[in-house]
Amino acid sequence: MTSMTLDLHEDESRRAQKAADRWLIVGSILMGSLVLGPLGLPVFCRGIYLLHKAQTAGLSVRPMMVTLIGYVIIIDAAINSIGWGLDVFANHALITRTIFTAWGNLMDGGYFWHYNELWIGGAGAPGEKSWIIICIVVVFPMRIAAGIAFLQMRRWGHQWMIVTCWFGLITWLGYIINMTMYADVRYAGVAFPVIGWWLYNIFYITPFLAIPYLHTVNREIFSD
Amino acid sequence: MTENELPVGTTPPFARMHRWLKRGLFVCLFGLVIEGALTVPALALWYGWPSLSLTEICSELMKVRYSDDSLDCTQPYPLSGPPFGGAPEGAGQQTARDQWGIQPVPQYPRVGFRELVRIHDEREATDSR
Numbered sequence: 001m002t003s004m005t006l007d008l009h010e011d012e013s014r015r016a017q018k019a020a021d022r023w024l025i026v027g028s029i030l031m032g033s034l035v036l037g038p039l040g041l042p043v044f045c046r047g048i049y050l051l052h053k054a055q056t057a058g059l060s061v062r063p064m065m066v067t068l069i070g071y072v073i074i075i076d077a078a079i080n081s082i083g084w085g086l087d088v089f090a091n092h093a094l095i096t097r098t099i100f101t102a103w104g105n106l107m108d109g110g111y112f113w114h115y116n117e118l119w120i121g122g123a124g125a126p127g128e129k130s131w132i133i134i135c136i137v138v139v140f141p142m143r144i145a146a147g148i149a150f151l152q153m154r155r156w157g158h159q160w161m162i163v164t165c166w167f168g169l170i171t172w173l174g175y176i177i178n179m180t181m182y183a184d185v186r187y188a189g190v191a192f193p194v195i196g197w198w199l200y201n202i203f204y205i206t207p208f209l210a211i212p213y214l215h216t217v218n219r220e221i222f223s224d
Numbered sequence: 225m226t227e228n229e230l231p232v233g234t235t236p237p238f239a240r241m242h243r244w245l246k247r248g249l250f251v252c253l254f255g256l257v258i259e260g261a262l263t264v265p266a267l268a269l270w271y272g273w274p275s276l277s278l279t280e281i282c283s284e285l286m287k288v289r290y291s292d293d294s295l296d297c298t299q300p301y302p303l304s305g306p307p308f309g310g311a312p313e314g315a316g317q318q319t320a321r322d323q324w325g326i327q328p329v330p331q332y333p334r335v336g337f338r339e340l341v342r343i344h345d346e347r348e349a350t351d352s353r
Contacts, residue, residue: 031256031257031260034260034261034263035260035261035264036261037256037257037258037260037261038257038258038261040257041254041257044253055231060232063231063232063233063234064231064246065231065233065234065242065245065246065249066233068246068249068250068253069249072249072252072253072256075253075256075257076252076256079256079260088307089307091306091307091312092301092305092306092312092313093301094278094279094282094297094299094300095264095278097282097297097301097313098268098271098278098279098281098282098285098297099263099264099267099268101282101285101286101289102267102268102270102271102281102285103263103267105271105285105288105335106267106270109330112285112289113289113330114289114314114320115289115314116306116312116313116314117312117313117314117315117317118306118312119306119312120306120307120312121305121306121307121312121313122306181327182327182328184327184328184329184330185327185328185329185330188329188330188331189330189331189332189333189334190334191334191335191336200259202255203251203252203255203256203259204252204256205252206249206252206253209245209248209249209252210245210249212241212245213241213242213245216235216238216241216242217233217234217238217242218232218233218234218235221232221233
C-alpha cells in the first residue's frame, strides 16, 4: 500500500467510526434513560450495522466486542443510577413512591417494607441504602468513565474496565448475601419472591460477561 | 477461521469464547432495554391502573404497608421532605405489623394481580353506605 492510500484508508476508517458512534451514542443515551429504551434500541442497532459494514469493507474500526462491552456497561450503569438516584433524591415523588413500592411488593420487599420511613427516605431494608449510595456515588460514575475510555481504546480504559467489572462481582455478591441475611424482609408477602427477582435482574450480569474478554483480548490493541 | 478473519484483538484459541460472549451481551442488551421500558407500564397495570390512578395505587399500597386504611399518599409531597431535611412520609407510624426481632418478618398480606382495585372498590362501597 502506498502512503497515499494508507492515509485514505485511515481517513475513511475514522469517518466510518465516527458515523457509527454518532448512532451508538444517541441510542445509548436513549436506552440509558430506561423509559425511552425502545426508541434507543433501533438507533443503536443502526450504529452496530454501520460498524459491521465498515468492518466487512476492510476498514480499521473498533472491534465489535469492544463496542458492545463499552456501551452495554455504560447503559447498565446508567439505568441503575436512574433507579437508585430516584430512591435517594426523589423518594417522595409520586412516580417513585408508586412504582418503587409496587415493584417492591411484586419482587423485592426491600422496596416496600417501611418504605419512606428512614430519615433519608426511600428503601429502608437493612443494608440496602449503603449499597445504593456506594454504587451511585462511586461504582457507576467510575464505570461510565471506564466505559468511555474503553470505547476510545485507551489503555487505562481497558485497565479500569477490569477493575470495575471485578468490583461488579463484589457488589453483586455483597448485595445478594445481604438480601439473603434479611430474606424475610425482602421476600415475605411478595408476589414473586426470589425467582422473580432473579428473572428481572439477570440481564444486569454484563460485567461478568466482560471479564473473560478483558483478560483474553490482545491488550496491545489498547494504546496510551 | 484463519487468523486474518478474526476480529482485531481476538486470538484463535479464544475465538469461540468471544463469539459466545458477544451473543450473551446482545441478549443482555435487548433484555435490559425491553424490560426497562416495560417495567413502569407493567407495574401500573398489575396494581390497578387505569381503574386506579397512580396516586390511588400509591395510597392503596401504603394502606397495605402500614395495615392502616386511614392512610393516603400526600401528593404532592413538600419539596423540603427527605433527603433535604423534612420528615419522611412514614415517620412515626405505629400501625405496621411486623414480627420484630434481629431478623424482622413483615406481616402484611400478599397482594395479587389487580387485587388493589377490588380492595379499593369494596372500601368505597362500604364508605358510601
